Amino acid sequence: MINQAATSFVRLKFELFSYTVIRHIPKVLILLVLILNIKKTSRVFYLPFEIPGTQMAATVPPFGIFIEDEFENEGDGPGSILRHEIVHWQQYRRMGLIKFYYNYLTLYAKHGRVKNWMESEARQLSK
Numbered sequence: 001m002i003n004q005a006a007t008s009f010v011r012l013k014f015e016l017f018s019y020t021v022i023r024h025i026p027k028v029l030i031l032l033v034l035i036l037n038i039k040k041t042s043r044v045f046y047l048p049f050e051i052p053g054t055q056m057a058a059t060v061p062p063f064g065i066f067i068e069d070e071f072e073n074e075g076d077g078p079g080s081i082l083r084h085e086i087v088h089w090q091q092y093r094r095m096g097l098i099k100f101y102y103n104y105l106t107l108y109a110k111h112g113r114v115k116n117w118m119e120s121e122a123r124q125l126s127k
């Protein structure tokens, strides 16, 4: 009896990524998404590294807006990157999480990053 308890304690302590821990990860993630999604408030994160490719920023609901830190002082005035990303955040608020990603990804696949209407709308409204 004592041996068994000791064994399970050792297993818990040394197998951090055991089934016991891993099986809770989806639940925790769903909870996190739900909490963030209910609020739908935009958060801006400035990244201390470059996003690969020509992209300078990304809106990733429900987590927030991610912008390379060289644009931190640019503000949210007309034509700014932050203004553009805020329009994407409004699209997310309008559509909801699943529809936002579904629309964006299907439009991206069909028309690319520049020519899809969600990008056109963001460019238009951030002028």
Ligand SMILES: [Zn+2]
Residues within 6 Å of the ligand: 084, 088, 119, 122
């Ligand atoms: Zn965009």
